[in-house]
Amino acid sequence: MRLSRSFIPTLKENPAEAQIVSHRLMLRAGLIRQTASGIYAWLPAGLRVLRNISQIVREEQDRIDAQEVLMPTLQSADLWRRSGRYDAYGPEMLRIQDRHKRELLYGPTNEEMITDLFGQSVKSYKELPQALYHIQWKFRDEVRPRFGVMRGREFLMKDAYSFDVDYAGAVATYRRMLLSYLRTFQRLGVQAVPMRADTGPIGGELSHEFLILAPTGESGVYYDAALEEQDWLDEPVDVNSHEALEAFFNRVTAPYAATDEMHDTAAWENVPVERRREGRGVEVGHIFYFGTKYTEAMDISVVGPDGNKLYPEMGSYGIGVSRLAGAIIEASHDENGIIWPDSIAPFKAAILNLKSGDELCDALCERIYAAAPESFLYDDRPERAGVKFADADLMGHPWQIVVGPRGAKAGLVELKRRATGDRQELAVDDALALVLAG
Template identity: 80%
Template sequence: MRLSRSFLPTLKETPSDAQIPSHRLMLRAGLIRQTASGIYAWLPAGLRVLRNISQIVREEQDRIGAQEVLMPTLQSAELWKRSGRYDAYGPEMLRIQDRHERDLLYGPTNEEMITDLLGQSVKSYRELPQMLYHIQWKFRDEVRPRFGVMRGREFLMKDAYSFDASYDAAVDTYRRMMLAYLRTFQRLGVRAVPMVADTGPIGGDLSHEFLILAPTGESGVFYDGALESKDWLSDPIDVDDSASLAGFFNTLTSYYAATDEKHDETAWAAVPEEKRREGRGIEVGHIFYFGTKYTKSMDISVTGPDGALLYPEMGSYGIGVSRLVGAIIEASHDDGGIVWPESVAPFRAAILNLKVGDAECDALCERLYDAGDEQFLYDDRTDRAGAKFADADLMGHPWQMIVGPRGAKTGTVELKRRATGERFELPAEEALAKVLGR
């Protein structure tokens, strides 16, 4: 994308109403604009990040056999009356009446709808397990929206739902999803540590929230540093094998990890001192087994192996996709701006032409731009160099390819890696190879 023709409006001033770094930086870097309280429009660079995150989430859901669907944003109140949640859900549910005065609502979550959809088609235990997910906009009418997309009202979420024929199978599914989450967050370039969460009246140990470490996090977190070093992408866990899943789960949960709400000083004292990590965390995912709560209340059953009806065992699994954009920035920024992990960056590199109009500079930049296949943002504006450096740092591209008249004469590019500030003087082809990871 050529910056001179793009809708990537950066701001020099810090917006006064933005209290945390991600909110300020998302506005300043031109990722979002507020259109109503807690509601945002995503501009081209922001949408690219949102889509990169969605795609990684999707690939890791597909990899464990979950199937993508797309449920609508508006739901009938009737569905929620069947589960008994319509009256129980508080003022965060946006209730709507249509022109015929029928009650609708903007879905804050989809347990009822997916249970109903499954029940319409699946009649036998032989058609289980089923794991279905969608990535769709939700609405929660927060009383005081703030922190930009971190606590907005209209937000993008991946929510998955599983249906199993037995408790044991549901446990396997839960563990499989936990692994998918660890892989997802690792690919997003952040560490998210799973912590035991409340299961409410259902009990058991099958509820975890995933927290990204960042100073502005809403919860205090305590965890064993051993959890930081694991590479989940190369771990040879067989997700089709119960014993392999159990080994993975038992090892993982043997390490201490808790939010301040659940913190246990005695267990914490048993963690070797050099391994103790304390900080703050932002919740970006939550996985939850809740058994037959919805299948029973909505009376959705299937024929079991013995011919008798059984209620499928369910779990639900959320990832806050739009919230992640903010959370990743909270975890990865500096005084100059955003520092994007490569996997989610809107552009892999910016090309900074320091002398637009100089034939050699222009020619070299065009050559680099062509090689980037739309992965590069070309700063072809006539602005001074300082403004270009500042905008590139602010927008957080993993690489900057700096082209000035001296280098252009010899076909040399100055390469800057945003995360470390390292600089390399390289012939154009070598710079491209480095940036494109060839």
């Protein structure tokens, strides 16, 4: 994309309404704009980030054989009455009527709808297990929406739902999802710590939430540094083996990890001082096991192995896709702007033409841009070099390919790594190979 023709409206000053770093930088970098209280439009660069996050989430769900569906945002109130949650959920639920006076709601979550869809199609225990997910917009009517996309009213979420024959199968699915989440967050370039959690209004008895460490996090966190030392992408877990999943789960949950709500000061004293980590965290994912809570309430059953009615055991698993965009910025920025992980950055690199109109600079920039136009943001504006450097740092591209008159004569560019500030002068082909390798 050429910056001169793009819709990336950057701002020089911090917006007065933005209270935290991610909100300020998302507005200043032209990622989002507010359209109503707690509701945001995602502009082209911001949408690219959302799509990159979504794709990694999707790939890791597919990797454990979860199947993607797409459920509507509007749901029938009757579904929620069947589960008993319609009146219990609270004022966060947006309740509406259509022209025929039918009661609807803008879904804050999808347990009821997926359970009903499952019941319409699956009739025998032989068709289990099933795991279904979608990436869809949700709405919760926060009384005080704030902090930009971190606590908005409308948000993009991946929610998955599992159905198993028995408790053992459901727990194995839960553990499989836990591994999937650890892989997902590692691929997103962040350290998300799994912590035992309260199940809240969704209900259930086994639950973990995943928090990214950030100063503005809503929860205090305490955890053993052993949780930082594992490479989950190379974790040799046979996801089809209950024994392997149990061993993995025990290893992950053995080190101490808790939020303020679940913190046990006696247990914390048993963690060696040099391994104690504490701070604040932003919740970006939450997984639940809740058994037959919804299948029984909604009378959704299958024929069991003995020919009798069997209520499948369920779990649900959420990742806040739009919230992750803000949380990652909270965890990865400096005084100059965003520092995007390579895997989710809207562009791999910014091409900075320090002398637009110069024949050699223009030609070299065009050559670089032509190598991967979808991956590069070409700053071809007739602006001063300082403006271009400042905007590139603000927007957080992992690399900056700097083209000036002296280097252009020799066929060289300066390559800057945003995260470290390291710079090196390279031949064009070598710079391209390095940038595109990631």
